Amino acid sequence: MAQTPILTQETLKEKLQVSNFEPNAIIRGAQLTLVGAHRALQNPKLFTSVHYKQAAIAVAVGIAIRLAITIPIIGIKLLLWFLSFVVNFEHATWDEKVVGGLDFIQNYVLQVPLFLMTLMRYVTPTLDNIHRSKLRNEYHLNLRKYTTRDGSTNTKSTAEAMTMYLMRFGKKAGISLAIFALSYVPYIGRLILPAASFYTLNSVVGLGPAAIVFGTGLFLPRRYLVIFLQSYFASRSLMRELLEPYFSRVHFTREQKKRWFHEREGILFGFGVGFYIFQRIPLLGVLIYGIAEASTAYLITKVTDPPPTPEKSQGFAASQQEWKNKHEFLNLRLSDLDSSKDSPSKHSNTIRITMGLTEIRKVCEVSLETPADQQPNLSNRWHPDIPFAGSIKNGETVKIECVSSFKLRNNDSADDVKNIDLTKIHYLSGPFEIESAEPGDVLLVEIMDVQPMEKSPWGLPGVFDKKNGGGFLDEIYPTAAKAIWDFEGIYCSSRHIPHVKFPGLIHPGILGCAPSAEVLAIWNKREGELIAANKLDRIVAQPPNPQNVHAGSSDDTIKEKVGKEGARTIPGRPENGGNCDIKNLSRGSKVYLPVHVKGAKFSVGDLHFSQGDGEISFCGAIEMAGVITINFKVMKNGVADLGMKSPLYLPGPVEPHYGPGRYLTFEGFSVDQHGKQHYMDVTVAYRQTTLRCIEYLRRFGYSDYQVYLLLSCAPVQGHVAGIVDIPNACTTLGLPMDIFDFDISPTGPAKKMDMGSCAFETGITEGKVDLESGKNSEISWGGGLTFKE
Numbered sequence: 001m002a003q004t005p006i007l008t009q010e011t012l013k014e015k016l017q018v019s020n021f022e023p024n025a026i027i028r029g030a031q032l033t034l035v036g037a038h039r040a041l042q043n044p045k046l047f048t049s050v051h052y053k054q055a056a057i058a059v060a061v062g063i064a065i066r067l068a069i070t071i072p073i074i075g076i077k078l079l080l081w082f083l084s085f086v087v088n089f090e091h092a093t094w095d096e097k098v099v100g101g102l103d104f105i106q107n108y109v110l111q112v113p114l115f116l117m118t119l120m121r122y123v124t125p126t127l128d129n130i131h132r133s134k135l136r137n138e139y140h141l142n143l144r145k146y147t148t149r150d151g152s153t154n155t156k157s158t159a160e161a162m163t164m165y166l167m168r169f170g171k172k173a174g175i176s177l178a179i180f181a182l183s184y185v186p187y188i189g190r191l192i193l194p195a196a197s198f199y200t201l202n203s204v205v206g207l208g209p210a211a212i213v214f215g216t217g218l219f220l221p222r223r224y225l226v227i228f229l230q231s232y233f234a235s236r237s238l239m240r241e242l243l244e245p246y247f248s249r250v251h252f253t254r255e256q257k258k259r260w261f262h263e264r265e266g267i268l269f270g271f272g273v274g275f276y277i278f279q280r281i282p283l284l285g286v287l288i289y290g291i292a293e294a295s296t297a298y299l300i301t302k303v304t305d306p307p308p309t310p311e312k313s314q315g316f317a318a319s320q321q322e323w324k325n326k327h328e329f330l331n332l333r334l335s336d337l338d339s340s341k342d343s344p345s346k347h348s349n350t351i352r353i354t355m356g357l358t359e360i361r362k363v364c365e366v367s368l369e370t371p372a373d374q375q376p377n378l379s380n381r382w383h384p385d386i387p388f389a390g391s392i393k394n395g396e397t398v399k400i401e402c403v404s405s406f407k408l409r410n411n412d413s414a415d416d417v418k419n420i421d422l423t424k425i426h427y428l429s430g431p432f433e434i435e436s437a438e439p440g441d442v443l444l445v446e447i448m449d450v451q452p453m454e455k456s457p458w459g460l461p462g463v464f465d466k467k468n469g470g471g472f473l474d475e476i477y478p479t480a481a482k483a484i485w486d487f488e489g490i491y492c493s494s495r496h497i498p499h500v501k502f503p504g505l506i507h508p509g510i511l512g513c514a515p516s517a518e519v520l521a522i523w524n525k526r527e528g529e530l531i532a533a534n535k536l537d538r539i540v541a542q543p544p545n546p547q548n549v550h551a552g553s554s555d556d557t558i559k560e561k562v563g564k565e566g567a568r569t570i571p572g573r574p575e576n577g578g579n580c581d582i583k584n585l586s587r588g589s590k591v592y593l594p595v596h597v598k599g600a601k602f603s604v605g606d607l608h609f610s611q612g613d614g615e616i617s618f619c620g621a622i623e624m625a626g627v628i629t630i631n632f633k634v635m636k637n638g639v640a641d642l643g644m645k646s647p648l649y650l651p652g653p654v655e656p657h658y659g660p661g662r663y664l665t666f667e668g669f670s671v672d673q674h675g676k677q678h679y680m681d682v683t684v685a686y687r688q689t690t691l692r693c694i695e696y697l698r699r700f701g702y703s704d705y706q707v708y709l710l711l712s713c714a715p716v717q718g719h720v721a722g723i724v725d726i727p728n729a730c731t732t733l734g735l736p737m738d739i740f741d742f743d744i745s746p747t748g749p750a751k752k753m754d755m756g757s758c759a760f761e762t763g764i765t766e767g768k769v770d771l772e773s774g775k776n777s778e779i780s781w782g783g784g785l786t787f788k789e
Contacts, residue, residue, distance in 0.1 A: 029270020588652020
């Protein structure tokens with residue numbers, strides 16, 4: 001059995017990449033040091049009596065601390081001076097080395113200048129106000145509403161935060177001294193600094209930069225290696241302190257903060273090094289911190305989106321992991337820096353106005369490896385209190401990644417279908433805030449494109465076990481089964497249903513806006529009444545269920561509420577659309593959705609590569625993970641203006657085209673398979689239409705389950721042909737003959753071929769067919785009609 005390599009070529013390439021340290025990013029960071037300082041010095045608030053007073057305090061404290069740290073060194077220098085009266089140092093050099101070494105340890109190993117500078121954030125708290133006031137309005141107005149707490153200690157106490165900072169600095173200083181001392185150990189000392197640098201840099205910036213520094217450190221003199229390493233780590237520490245006023249308000253998890261820094265590593269390094277050089281100016285270095293804070297505020301506006309108000313902040317931190325305008329910003333001319341952050345963003349109040357085309361923003365990214373219920377930008381209920389996963393402007397076009405609705409495997413066993421946990425399905429991307437949308441508006445959703453994930457070019461339909469999900473024909477075909485379909489450009493084919501190939505009509509199965517609390521109550525009431533009145537030997541609706549509820553980034557209180565009240569995503573509903581599974585809702589389509597809550601709270605998911613009308617096997621479309629591109633527009637007062645009671649849509653121009661004469665069309669009526677007459681029952685009629693097609697294709701060697709799966713996902717056309725000729729409704733199903741690589745036209749006896757088999761659960765080679773089911777059913781009279789008193 002072949003062993004999977006621990007380190008693949010792709011993994012090694014990823015580990016060695018140094019793209020975050022590209023020279024262009026470092027240079028741009030250094031430029032921002034100068035530009036930001038210039039902008040800061042133009043701020044009149046910097047030159048007030050309050051700040052002059054704070055500057056005086058800063059200088060005084062700086063002198064006091066520097067003296068306290070320098071006293072031991074001064075003492076040693078005095079001792080050497082006294083010894084010079086006894087010992088002749090005229091031809092000795094060791095005394096100069098001692099003094100020089102002490103200065104080196106103070107300035108580079110212990111980083112005293114950096115310590116003095118960063119301590120000013122706690123000594124002069126008005127610097128934090130400079131940071132905020134220097135932010136542009138769309139940043140400052142919302143940021144000032146956040147509760148301030150130290151981002152490292154999560155405390156509101158300045159004294160406690162300062163104590164923790166002193167402890168952190170003391171710990172780092174101790175480690176630095178220890179490593180520096182060990183570097184003098186005979187034989188192994190030469191390797192200590194390179195090894196320590198490799199260990200630290202590998203965990204911080206990756207294998208590539210760490211390997212380069214390690215190799216260089218083997219030949220670089222100790223003094224210069226210490227200066228380089230400590231300058232790098234000092235600039236990094238400086239940036240963390242400078243950014244603390246931002247992170248003390250906008251809460252990032254430790255992992256989110258790490259990714260945020262990693263994405264911007266190069267520009268932060270260049271920016272930090274610039275101010276690290278400034279802060280080495282004796283005494284006045286401590287004053288640089290005020291300018292550095294204001295300059296960092298300027299930097300913030302270039303590398304992040306404006307924060308939302310605190311009540312809308314759920315999901316904001318996660319949305320900032322990727323630096324979205326990175327390449328655009330790094331390639332700007334220096335004179336154009338101030339126009340760089342006019343791009344539309346999830347939480348921004350500005351729209352980019354540029355010449356030519358720009359990259360479409362990706363508002364939601366998902367992982368195919370991380371469980372869906374651990375991804376904060378996904379949810380699996382309809383509820384008005386689920387927090388926003390991001391924000392989209394009115395008129396903006398965005399890309400939204402979606403996971404597959406059913407976590408099933410690409411193999412030849414249907415065990416996963418048989419045992420699927422139906423409380424862990426339909427994880428939707430969202431909900432998203434559509435800016436300016438209000439209750440009573442209509443959200444116009446234009447589907448620009450839908451594509452499968454490049455990493456997952458396959459999908460599947462499944463027949464769920466009758467006791468676990470079922471489907472349209474589950475009483476006749478109760479056995480779990482599935483068929484894998486592989487994507488080849490616009491086409492798909494299956495090893496489980498041979499001799500068939502067709503182009504996909506890719507579309508979302510689910511899209512809609514969140515219900516209001518009132519609409520949600522209506523849903524739960526009417527579906528609860530149906531459940532209470534159920535006479536069938538089957539589940540007829542799913543009530544709210546807290547088991548495996550996923551409410552996005554909500555806290556435990558909201559999650560518990562959503563579990564108790566939230567509507568399941570299984571059915572479509574007239575008030576919001578939802579899981580309508582309309583195959584023609586593909587590229588170019590326009591959907592008109594009623595808005596019930598402020599911001600609309602739009603969600604989308606359940607992407608299908610292809611589907612037949614009806615998606616008859618329940619998990620019947622070719623389910624896939626993918627990315628959908630959507631343009632959003634808000635139609636103010638649209639519900640009233642359009643007289644809307646349920647969604648509308650206009651199909652797009654994209655559809656597989658088969659000539660009108662190339663659809664073999666089957667008919668069905670309101671007479672069930674046992675010969676019982678029903679009154680105008682379209683469900684009975686379409687069930688019979690489907691059975692006629694299964695019986696027809698069985699003649700060529702396909703099993704009933706293969707045809708059942710095929711009709712669920714192939715581009716078949718289902719229609720209601722007649723609905724007035726009592727007692728029978730008439731439905732039709734058009735099967736495109738050209739999807740087969742052999743002739744299926746009705747010309748006489750069929751030739752049976754070896755069609756293999758679809759996938760069944762372990763130990764099953766043939767699915768059960770129960771033609772006796774439904775014999776005791778009552779005559780159906782249709783719903784919504786007046787009954788006799």
